Amino acid sequence: MSQEDYSGFMVFAEQHDGVIHPVTFELLGKARELAEKKGSKVYAALLGYNVGSLSSELIYYGADRVYVVDSEKLKVFDVMHYKDAFLKVIEKAKPEAILMGATNTGRTLAPRISAALKTGLTADCTDLFIDEKGNFIQVRPAFSGNIFAHIGTKTKPAMATVRYRTFKAIEKDTSRKGEVEKVEYSGPDDTGYKVLEKIPREKVNISDAEVIVAVGKGLKKKEDLKIIEDLAKLLNATVGASRPLVDDDWISRDHQVGFSGNIVKPKIYIAIGISGSPQHTVGMKDSGIVISINKDPNAPIAEYSDYFIVGDLYEVVPKLIEEIKKKKGT
Numbered sequence: 001m002s003q004e005d006y007s008g009f010m011v012f013a014e015q016h017d018g019v020i021h022p023v024t025f026e027l028l029g030k031a032r033e034l035a036e037k038k039g040s041k042v043y044a045a046l047l048g049y050n051v052g053s054l055s056s057e058l059i060y061y062g063a064d065r066v067y068v069v070d071s072e073k074l075k076v077f078d079v080m081h082y083k084d085a086f087l088k089v090i091e092k093a094k095p096e097a098i099l100m101g102a103t104n105t106g107r108t109l110a111p112r113i114s115a116a117l118k119t120g121l122t123a124d125c126t127d128l129f130i131d132e133k134g135n136f137i138q139v140r141p142a143f144s145g146n147i148f149a150h151i152g153t154k155t156k157p158a159m160a161t162v163r164y165r166t167f168k169a170i171e172k173d174t175s176r177k178g179e180v181e182k183v184e185y186s187g188p189d190d191t192g193y194k195v196l197e198k199i200p201r202e203k204v205n206i207s208d209a210e211v212i213v214a215v216g217k218g219l220k221k222k223e224d225l226k227i228i229e230d231l232a233k234l235l236n237a238t239v240g241a242s243r244p245l246v247d248d249d250w251i252s253r254d255h256q257v258g259f260s261g262n263i264v265k266p267k268i269y270i271a272i273g274i275s276g277s278p279q280h281t282v283g284m285k286d287s288g289i290v291i292s293i294n295k296d297p298n299a300p301i302a303e304y305s306d307y308f309i310v311g312d313l314y315e316v317v318p319k320l321i322e323e324i325k326k327k328k329g330t
């Protein structure tokens with residue numbers, strides 16, 4: 001089959017226990033934009049068990065056709081089954097490009113698909129567009145985020161992963177119509193993969209937080225996180241962190257903001273003792289109001305801040321807590 005025969009943009013519709021991950025809707029929105037530019041279609045690949053009813057949701061958010069693989073073997077995320085089932089869908093649809101969320105699931109599945117198809121995979125894209133020649137271009141930070149590389153993939157389908165909250169979903173339109181196509185899957189009974197137990201982890205969904213109180217290396221020791229947590233609690237906020245705190249094991253990676261952490265877009269972002277490296281700001285630059293507290297008046301975070309408090313966090317934060325408590329009457 002010639003490379004020209006590949007057309008359309010396919011989104012991997014990630015779902016867990018029948019709930020679609022919202023990155024899927026964001027990817028469908030971007031896929032619509034790309035497909036309209038190329039005059040082609042948007043496909044969604046929906047894999048799971050008893051998931052057929054989710055198809056309409058994917059259509060409302062932009063899919064023209066949903067390929068559904070419904071099998072008990074896909075009840076849990078067994079990457080071997082998911083890989084083989086997804087390959088069947090790709091073989092049927094022959095999309096020009098495949099978009100997947102840069103989630104744990106996407107990051108586990110995407111490289112296996114790209115290896116099986118012997119095609120290129122561009123991870124953690126920050127933008128996707130069609131150039132003037134009609135080529136699908138993937139944009140991602142390179143050299144620790146200091147430049148943005150524009151990457152075209154010679155082989156098809158091209159594959160890209162994109163982090164949650166990078167793109168915006170289009171408005172849900174319940175009048176949209178689309179097709180649903182079932183794809184049969186009969187993989188092996190045993191892939192050697194067995195889920196022994198599901199252990200719920202600390203639930204921190206920093207990407208969805210409306211208010212974030214983030215802290216960086218300005219903090220002297222792990223125990224001092226307590227004052228940051230106190231401030232966050234008062235403001236009903238989620239605690240964020242720069243990477244050094246995560247690397248030092250002071251706080252879990254779920255809280256990390258930035259290039260190798262999470263992309264956040266809260267209404268209010270309070271950056272305490274954070275210098276504002278490019279790797280950090282790439283993750284928070286689209287926040288609503290940014291308030292920074294820093295000893296150094298020349299810290300690069302100032303450039304991203306609406307309010308910049310020059311001072312020692314160990315003096316400023318307790319004062320802030322006191323004032324907020326007074327205002328709240330607590």
Ligand SMILES: Cc1cc2nc3c(=O)[nH]c(=O)nc-3n(C[C@H](O)[C@H](O)[C@H](O)COP(=O)(O)OP(=O)(O)OC[C@H]3O[C@@H](n4cnc5c(N)ncnc54)[C@H](O)[C@@H]3O)c2cc1C
Pocket residue numbers: 144215216217218219241242243244256257258259260261262272273274275276277279280283293294295296299311312313314
């Ligand atoms: C490949 C790669 C990926 C990376 N990914 C990420 C990422 O996702 N997220 C991320 O954050 N970083 C990331 N980094 C690390 C990044 O380059 C920076 O090292 C990091 O962001 C710096 O964190 P920081 O601002 O907390 O620390 P510093 O740069 O050390 O800044 C500390 C700040 O605190 C201020 N300060 C010190 N004491 C006080 C005080 N008492 N009161 C008030 N202010 C004070 C200082 O003036 C300074 O501005 C990455 C690096 C690489 C190479």
